[in-house]
Amino acid sequence: MKPMLRLEGLRKSFGGLRVTDEVSFEIQPQEIAAIIGPNGAGKTTLFNQITGYLAPDGGHVFLEGQEIAGLTPQKIVKMGVGRAFQIASIFPDETALDNVRAACMSKLNQTRHLWRPVERFNRATEQAFAVLASLGLERQADRMAYELAHGDQKLLDIGIALVLEPKLLLLDEPTAGMSPEERQLTRQLIKQLWAQYKLTLIFIEHDMDMVFGIAERIMVLNHGALIADGTPGEIRNNKEVITAYLGEEA
Amino acid sequence: MASSSKYKFGLLWSVGFVAFALVPVLMTSRYQMNLASHILIWGLFAVAFNMLWGVTGMLSFGQALYFGIGAYSIGLFVNHAGKAWYLPAIPIGLVAAAMLSFLLGLLVIRVSGVYFTMLTLAFAQLAWQVTFKWYDFTGGDDGIQGIIAPGILANKMVYYYFVLVVVFISVWFLKRLAYSPFGLILRCVQQNPNRVRFIGRSVKMNQLRIYVISSVFAALAGSLMVGVDNSIHTDMLFWTTSGEVILMSVLGGINQFFGPFVGAVILILLEDIIGAKTEFWPIFLGTIVLIFVILFPKGVVGEIQHLRHRLKIAGESGGRHETHASA
Amino acid sequence: MDLYFIVTQLISGFTMATLLFLIASGLTLIFGVGNIFNFAHGSFYMIGAYFGYQLVSVWKVNFWIALVAAGTGAGLVGAAAEFLFLRRIYGRAQEGGFQILLTYGLILIFDDLVKLIWGTEYKSISKPSGFTGALQLGDIFIPTYNFAIIVIGLVVVVAAWWILAKTRPGRIARASAVDREMLGSLGVNVPLVLTVVFGLATALGGMAGALAAPLRSVTPGAGIEVIIDSLIVVVLGGMSNFWGAWLGAVLLGEVNAFAVAYLPAWSTLFSYLVMVVTLIFRPEGLFAPTRLRKV
Numbered sequence: 001m002k003p004m005l006r007l008e009g010l011r012k013s014f015g016g017l018r019v020t021d022e023v024s025f026e027i028q029p030q031e032i033a034a035i036i037g038p039n040g041a042g043k044t045t046l047f048n049q050i051t052g053y054l055a056p057d058g059g060h061v062f063l064e065g066q067e068i069a070g071l072t073p074q075k076i077v078k079m080g081v082g083r084a085f086q087i088a089s090i091f092p093d094e095t096a097l098d099n100v101r102a103a104c105m106s107k108l109n110q111t112r113h114l115w116r117p118v119e120r121f122n123r124a125t126e127q128a129f130a131v132l133a134s135l136g137l138e139r140q141a142d143r144m145a146y147e148l149a150h151g152d153q154k155l156l157d158i159g160i161a162l163v164l165e166p167k168l169l170l171l172d173e174p175t176a177g178m179s180p181e182e183r184q185l186t187r188q189l190i191k192q193l194w195a196q197y198k199l200t201l202i203f204i205e206h207d208m209d210m211v212f213g214i215a216e217r218i219m220v221l222n223h224g225a226l227i228a229d230g231t232p233g234e235i236r237n238n239k240e241v242i243t244a245y246l247g248e249e250a
Numbered sequence: 251m252a253s254s255s256k257y258k259f260g261l262l263w264s265v266g267f268v269a270f271a272l273v274p275v276l277m278t279s280r281y282q283m284n285l286a287s288h289i290l291i292w293g294l295f296a297v298a299f300n301m302l303w304g305v306t307g308m309l310s311f312g313q314a315l316y317f318g319i320g321a322y323s324i325g326l327f328v329n330h331a332g333k334a335w336y337l338p339a340i341p342i343g344l345v346a347a348a349m350l351s352f353l354l355g356l357l358v359i360r361v362s363g364v365y366f367t368m369l370t371l372a373f374a375q376l377a378w379q380v381t382f383k384w385y386d387f388t389g390g391d392d393g394i395q396g397i398i399a400p401g402i403l404a405n406k407m408v409y410y411y412f413v414l415v416v417v418f419i420s421v422w423f424l425k426r427l428a429y430s431p432f433g434l435i436l437r438c439v440q441q442n443p444n445r446v447r448f449i450g451r452s453v454k455m456n457q458l459r460i461y462v463i464s465s466v467f468a469a470l471a472g473s474l475m476v477g478v479d480n481s482i483h484t485d486m487l488f489w490t491t492s493g494e495v496i497l498m499s500v501l502g503g504i505n506q507f508f509g510p511f512v513g514a515v516i517l518i519l520l521e522d523i524i525g526a527k528t529e530f531w532p533i534f535l536g537t538i539v540l541i542f543v544i545l546f547p548k549g550v551v552g553e554i555q556h557l558r559h560r561l562k563i564a565g566e567s568g569g570r571h572e573t574h575a576s577a
Numbered sequence: 578m579d580l581y582f583i584v585t586q587l588i589s590g591f592t593m594a595t596l597l598f599l600i601a602s603g604l605t606l607i608f609g610v611g612n613i614f615n616f617a618h619g620s621f622y623m624i625g626a627y628f629g630y631q632l633v634s635v636w637k638v639n640f641w642i643a644l645v646a647a648g649t650g651a652g653l654v655g656a657a658a659e660f661l662f663l664r665r666i667y668g669r670a671q672e673g674g675f676q677i678l679l680t681y682g683l684i685l686i687f688d689d690l691v692k693l694i695w696g697t698e699y700k701s702i703s704k705p706s707g708f709t710g711a712l713q714l715g716d717i718f719i720p721t722y723n724f725a726i727i728v729i730g731l732v733v734v735v736a737a738w739w740i741l742a743k744t745r746p747g748r749i750a751r752a753s754a755v756d757r758e759m760l761g762s763l764g765v766n767v768p769l770v771l772t773v774v775f776g777l778a779t780a781l782g783g784m785a786g787a788l789a790a791p792l793r794s795v796t797p798g799a800g801i802e803v804i805i806d807s808l809i810v811v812v813l814g815g816m817s818n819f820w821g822a823w824l825g826a827v828l829l830g831e832v833n834a835f836a837v838a839y840l841p842a843w844s845t846l847f848s849y850l851v852m853v854v855t856l857i858f859r860p861e862g863l864f865a866p867t868r869l870r871k872v
Contacts, residue, residue, distance in 0.1 A: 051448065077450035089448070091441045094434070102438050103449040105431045111451060114432040121431065160449060309674045357853065360860045363673050364614040368808040369856070375805055376849045383842060489801060493681060500678060504671075532689040539682030543675050544665045 002065045004029045004168055004200040005050070010059035010069075012042075012049060012224075019045045020056065021224035027168075032194050032201045034211045037221035038244075043204045044086060046221070047170050051083050052076040063168065082166030086173045086204075088153040089160075092146035096137055096156055099145050100128040104163045131163045134193065151182040155189075162197065171203040175210055187213055212236070220244075270414055274407050283410050287478045289518050290417040291471050296498040296510035297421055298467035303496070304504030305428060306460050307440030310358075311492050312370030315377045316347045316465040318487035320472025322381065325394040325482040330387075336400050340473045347469030348462055355461040359454050371489060378487040393483035397476055409477050416474060420467055421511070427463070428507050436460055497535070500542055503549025512551050584717050586834045592723040592792070594830025595730030599785035601807040601814075601822045602734060603778035606741075610754045611771045613663060614673065616680035618782055618807065619800030620687040625651040625783025626795040627691055630700045633790075640705030644787050651783020656776030658683060663775070664768060684800055691797045700795040702787075726788055733781065738819060750774050809852045815862025824864045 003026040012020035019042040027033055035043050048054040050061055052073040061069040068076050077083075091099050104124040105111050119125065132138045135155045140148055145156060154174060161169060174190060175183045187207075191214045194201045205211050211218060211232075218235045220228040222244045228235055235241055273286040295317060302308045323343025327335035358369045381388045388394075402408045427433050435456055438446050443453045476482055485491065494517070495510070502513025520538075525531040546553050604618045628650045632643035662683070666675050703709075704722045711718040741747040753760050753770050761767045786799075806829065813825030832851055836844035855863050 072452075073447040074450050074452055077448055083448055089442060089445045091438045091445065093441055094437060098434060102431075102434050105434070106449045106451050111431050111435045111456075114427045114430045116431075117426070117429045118431055118434050124431075160445070164449060303674065307671070307674075309677060311677070357856055360856055364608075364677070365812065367674075367677055368805070369812075369852075372805050372808065372849060372852065375801075376846070379845055496678065496681070530689050530693060532685040533693075536682040536685030536689070539678060539685065540662060543679045543682065544662060547666075547669065547675060 001029065003027060003062075004031070004064060005202075006060075006062040006065075007050075008060040008062070010046070010049060010061065011057045012045060012054065013057060018224045020049065022059070023221075023224070023226050024059075025219060025226060025229055027200060027202060029167075029200050030198055031217060032191075032199075032215055033203075033217040033219060034215035035202060035204045035219050035221060036206070036211055041221040042224040043221055044172055045224075047083065047172055047204065050076075051081055051170065077164060077166075080165075080167035082161035082164050082169045084154075084157040084161045084169075084171045084174065086176055088150075088157040090145045090153055090156050092144070094145055095142050096132060096145055096148065096152075096159075097125075097128055097141040099156055100131050100159045100163050101125060103160045104128050104131075107164045127163060131159045134162075134196065135159050135189065151178050151186070154178070155186070158190075158193075162193065165197075166199070168200045168202070171201070173204050173206065175205065175207050183207055183210065186210075190214065267414075267418055271411070274410055280406065283406065284478060285518065285522060287410055287413050289515050290413050291474045291478065292495070292498065292518060293511040293514040294417045294420050294474075295468055295471035296495045296502075296514045297424055297507070298464045298471065299495040300499045300504055300507075300510040301424060301428065301436070301460055302464045303499060304506075304509070305433065305440065306436045306457060308359075308457060308461065309367045309496070310370040310461075310464075311367045311489065311496070312372075312374030313465065313468045313495060314487050314489065314491035315370075315374035316351060316468035317472035317475075317491060318377065318381065318484075319343055319347045319350065320469030320474075321476050321482045321486050322388065322472075323469075324473055324476045325397055326388070328397050329389075329394050333398075333400060336397075340470075343473050344466050344469050348466050351462045351465035352458070355458045355465075359457045359461065371492070374487065374492060375489055378484060378489070381487055382484050388484070391484060393481055395481040397480055397482065399477040403477060413474050413478070416470070420470060424467065425507055432456075432459075497539060499549075500539070500547075501549055503552030503555075505548065506551040506555065509549050509551040513549065516550065581716055582838075586838050587831065588719055588723055589837075590831035590834030591827065592726050592830070593833060594826040594828075595727050596785050596789050597806055597810050597830055598734060598823050598826035599730055599788070600782050600803060601810040601826055602737065602819065603781040604804075604807050605811060605814075605819065605822050606737075606778040606781075607775055610750050610774045612754070613771075613775070614676050614680070615775075615778075616677045616804060617658070617683040617687065617800065618680075618779070619802070619804035620684050621651045621655055621779040621782040621800075622786035622789075622803045623691060623795075623797070623800045624654055624687060625786030626790045626799065627695055627700070627786075628783065629787030629790045630695070630702055630795050633702045634700065640702075644784060647787035648780045648784030651786070652776040652780025655779025655783075656772050658779075659772050659775035664771065688797050688800065695797075697797060700790075702790040702795070704791045722791060726792075729788065733784070734823070737777075737781070741819075806848065809848055812852050813855055813863050815864060818862065818864065821862055821864035825862070828863070 005027040006025075008024050010020050010023045011018070023046060035046070037043055045054065049056045049069070052068070052071050052075070055070045059069065060067055063076075063079055063081065066079070068079060091102065094102070098118065101118065101121075101124050104127050105121065108124055110121060110124060129138065129141065132141055135158065137152060137155060137159065140152060145153065148156060154176070158171065158174065171190070175186050178186060187210045190201070190203070193199065203215075215232060218230065218232055219226060220235065220238075220241050227244055228238045228241045230238070270286060270290065274283050277283050295313070299310070299313050302310050320343045323346060324336055324339040327339035327342070354373055358366055358373070361369060382390055384390065398404050399409055403412060435446065435451060439453050439456050446453050446456075472486060475486070498513035498517050499510040500513065501516050502511065503509030521531060524534050528534070542549065548556055600618065600622055604615060607613050607615050607618070625647045628647035629643055632638040632646055633640055638646070662679055663676070666672060666679060669675060708722040708725055711720045712724060741751060749760065749765055750770055753765070753767055757767050810822055810825040810829055813828055814821030814823070829848055829851065832847050833844060836847040
């Protein structure tokens with residue numbers, strides 16, 4: 001079986017600073033993996049290169065064996081890579097339903113219709129509702145996205161990515177800015193979504209309960225380089241990680 | 251709730267249509283019908299413009315270019331090829347506007363924000379200068395006079411109803427477009443272009459599409475204007491014409507579909523009342539702009555809706571108290 | 578085509594470039610520091626020209642004193658406009674559009690006020706005494722006034738650059754472009770900084786207007802032509818790039834000067850042509866450092 005995602009010697013520099021330094025790894029289908037590392041380790045930059053927001057300086061990104069490095073975000077999304085952002089990236093002046101429905105219509109290639117009202121697209125509406133329901137947002141469907149609580153906006157962002165039915169979903173700090181209670185709920189929710197939608201999931205996170213609670217595999221970035229890659233147990237005992245990362249914080 | 255608002259909307263739509271249809275019946279002078287035609291045509295132009303600005307967030311300061319193309323297509327064909335070309339020149343003008351807006355669109359959407367605004371302005375001013383200076387072909391500063399619509403359209407009353415029907419159908423089309431999936435994507439492009447890319451849609455492509463659509467309707471408005479004034483003039487391409495539709499949109503409200511149309515009604519009536527009394531209408535206009543931009547940025551329709559919303563909330567809480575009292 | 582002709586056109590182009598740069602640098606300054614697009618910037622050029630006319634031709638004030646006074650006057654009007662109107666819309670949604678609109682309102686008002694005060698006829702200023710002749714270099718004559726414009730322009734621009742780059746107020750102004758909140762918490766009066774910058778930038782525009790008045794006639798409605806030209810300069814040079822704008826101005830000035838000489842009727846087309854070509858091949862500006870690739 002081909003790996004879902006394979007990075008080969010990925011490189012990126014800003015000015016003289018190496019933000020991605022020869023990163024290589026493979027993610028198998030339906031794996032759930034976390035990327036951790038101190039601030040400025042290059043985690044988001046790595047996501048930006050996988051999703052086409054930034055072009056890598058060198059190296060390869062393969063999605064199910066197909067090279068995607070340097071393609072536009074649109075193409076990469078259509079090939080099955082979904083993404084949610086560290087700061088919820090939503091459409092603030094649309095309802096929660098329309099936020100998800102817009103994405104769904106994009107997937108169904110319905111965005112060129114310019115006559116029939118949005119409400120009459122039943123398939124997109126049903127799918128959008130289903131996703132909102134699986135996130136527990138169905139009661140917020142008719143509210144404007146800007147009115148939603150911070151945590152709900154983060155979930156809506158995930159909903160927009162989820163309705164695209166991605167094979168590979170990248171979440172950038174899904175619990176950032178949430179209260180401890182919200183974090184716990186979100187942790188359970190993400191694990192549940194992963195199983196329900198049979199996703200391959202990679203998430204960046206600082207919340208160690210989340211990382212060690214639901215990831216099957218943890219990759220550690222420091223100064224742009226991958227310094228460790230293994231099961232939660234292996235990472236917990238990895239000396240390099242402890243000095244480079246956990247040590248810094250202690 | 252959806253059905254009641256739909257009903258209200260249908261009512262508004264019919265009232266508007268009937269009101270405009272009654273103008274020739276109730277008017278006390280020909281001039282009023284002329285004024286009503288201007289309102290209809292500018293209303294269409296402004297609504298089409300606002301699909302760019304209010305909906306998609308692209309503030310073009312050069313829609314006069316396409317308005318001018320619609321008008322000059324008729325004027326030039328009639329002048330150089332003969333009267334029989336009046337009607338065929340309308341679709342030709344629309345196609346020309348579509349092609350030009352596509353080509354220029356490819357250029358102007360490369361930049362965004364202020365650059366986009368100023369580039370559209372620059373291209374429109376360029377077209378204005380060419381029209382102004384190419385005297386032999388365009389009539390330069392003299393424009394072209396005495397262009398009469400063919401057949402029964404030469405009758406002012408018939409032409410008024412022709413304008414009314416064309417404008418209502420066009421505005422209806424744009425209304426449907428605004429609430430279609432395409433319209434939704436356009437609003438998304440304004441609110442969060444980055445996210446649009448990450449749901450798999452091209453921002454530039456959608457901007458280009460609406461730029462072409464809006465420009466074609468601007469050209470249609472321009473071509474309708476010829477039969478009302480029976481003349482064309484380089485002012486139609488001048489930057490103040492582009493400015494006019496922007497002002498109408500702000501006056502009425504850029505976040506409401508009908509805002510720009512209401513703005514056209516207000517601006518044209520104001521210009522008719524104040525402009526007749528003073529040479530210095532632009533000072534009034536500038537002052538109105540400052541007042542609206544600073545104090546009422548939502549525009550007339552937007553501020554009224556905002557007020558109604560607040561009254562409704564106040565009414566609801568008041569109503570709750572009453573039920574408590576009666577219980 | 579002889580050398581004499583070429584040099585004459587080069588000098589004429591360079592004169593225009595200097596004036597354009599005085600205006601465009603003000604536009605860039607306001608945009609760079611305050612993130613404000615001043616659509617009415619050309620109107621301050623026009624106001625400066627009329628102030629110059631009033632002082633020199635009507636009140637018979639010495640030209641050089643009038644030049645400074647006209648610039649100062651335009652700057653005061655600019656600072657007042659910022660203080661009274663523009664600062665009320667900072668931070669609003671769709672601010673960019675509303676800035677353009679508000680300054681558009683100002684164009685309408687200024688254009689009409691000028692007509693109200695000075696009428697619609699063309700006005701002119703004579704060249705200052707001692708600058709009506711030409712310098713002779715072999716076969717080549719350089720009009721002294723053009724030479725003066727070029728020198729004054731260079732001095733003003735270098736001074737502006739020096740203030741921005743090397744002095745404390747300049748550093749504060751540049752810092753407010755990056756992080757207004759931070760600067761505010763350090764006890765700097767940020768709104769005052771913006772008003773002063775706006776005043777200085779419009780003063781540059783006003784001074785350009787007064788400087789240009791002896792070469793071009795003074796007319797109402799000159800503002801819009803000027804704003805488009807300076808925008809082309811800014812597109813060529815890359816926004817908020819001081820020296821790029823200078824190169825852009827030189828390029829546009831020279832293109833214009835030679836187009837006027839060869840194809841007078843269609844000269845303006847060439848300015849646009851340069852801009853279109855730039856936009857197609859280097860939308861970030863001809864002289865801007867290449868940006869990071871963002872898809």
